[in-house]
Amino acid sequence: MPSQPSKDLQTFPNPAPDRDYEIAFDVPEFTCLCPLTGQPDFAKFKIRYVPDQLCVELKSLKLYMWAYRNEGAFHEKVTNTIADDIVRAIQPRKLTVEGDFFVRGGIGTLVTVTHEKKGKGAKPAAKKNAPARRK
Template identity: 55%
Template sequence: MADDREHIKGLTHLGNKETRYIFDYDPSLLETFENPNPHRDTFVKFNCPEFTSLCPITGQPDFATIYISYVPDRLMVESKSLKLYLFSFRNHGGFHEDCVNKIADDLIRLLDPKYLEVWGKFTPRGGISIDPYVNYGKKGTKWEAIAEDRLAHHDMYPEKVDNR
């Protein structure tokens, strides 16, 4: 068993019974572990339906589902640390587009993934919903072209939205 868990050494949030929730944006909460299957491309998707941040102008809360998908290279993000990181946006004043880009930038910096995309589906305020999407493909790899193609065709056939 110890050999199977070698790739997750150093994680501090997972299994911790005294979890502290940070209410101000803090990318240092993110933790990684070694990809146990680096020989295979794996598309990992997180659905985060309870994301909140604050409008930087009015201070009103904004609610969203954040979808994070990535193809890891050497490192993977630990899901509890991702949950705590996303929770840290609770009192962060940022426009929807900025929050999505900040999440992407932090994860790219942390993981150096082959591919990553972040899609925020924010609930409407004032009768308008905003759904920013950003992606990244590692330069010089097939994932760079895949990112360009996915961005060019993103949301060409939007799904029916009936939950907001």
């Protein structure tokens, strides 16, 4: 039975919750619609996070990104929304979502959203250990 697009991000338990480490996804396949003109927009996303108790399941992430295919979405808004949805699903210790949108009007746009967990559950030392992303 073929898969369907879905905004429902699946999770699994973090196999190493005692350690701050980073998981980074490279998502070169993303398309949505321009809310003003209805024409297709394309972007490449990079998502990286330091998990707390939960991790994002890879296949559900694919279906999640697919779910934007027929939606109107502004560049700035959709990048924030993807970050919000991941935060809601797994409450990561740290998260960065980058949306690198293809050229429109001769101009390319890159939106970068970062989130850090706050409050009682957060270990202050954790942020120091969060690794810089490999270039």
